[in-house]
Amino acid sequence: xxxxxxxxxxxxxxxAKLHPEKQIQQIANSIKAFGFNHTEFWEYxxxxxxxxxxxxxEYTAPEDxxxxxxxxxxxxxxGGSNKGQPNECLFQYR
Numbered sequence: 001x002x003x004x005x006x007x008x009x010x011x012x013x014x015x016a017k018l019h020p021e022k023q024i025q026q027i028a029n030s031i032k033a034f035g036f037n038h039t040e041f042w043e044y045x046x047x048x049x050x051x052x053x054x055x056x057x058e059y060t061a062p063e064d065x066x067x068x069x070x071x072x073x074x075x076x077x078x079g080g081s082n083k084g085q086p087n088e089c090l091f092q093y094r
Contacts, residue, residue, distance in 0.1 A: 049093035
C-alpha cells in the first residue's frame with residue numbers, strides 16, 4: 001500500500017455516480033424504519049470482495065476481516081478527549 005498525501009488524491013473519473021440528496025435521505029429513512037442488518041452487510045462485503053477491493057471503516061469487524069489501519073477517533077463531543085474511545089479501523093476481507 002502506498003501512502004499519498006490527502007491533497008494529492010484525485011477523484012477517479014470512472015467512479016460510481018454521486019447520489020442525490022433525495023436518494024441519500026430515502027436510504028436514511030429506510031434504515032430508520034427497518035433497521036440495519038449487520039450480518040447481511042458483512043455477507044455483502046464478503047461477496048463483493050470476490051471481484052472488488054473493499055475497505056470498510058468501522059470500530060470492529062468479524063474475525064475473517066483483516067485490520068489494515070487503526071487510528072484514534074477524533075471527537076470534540078467530550079472536550080476533545082479521546083480517553084476511553086475505541087479506535088476507528090480500516091478493514092479488508094482476507
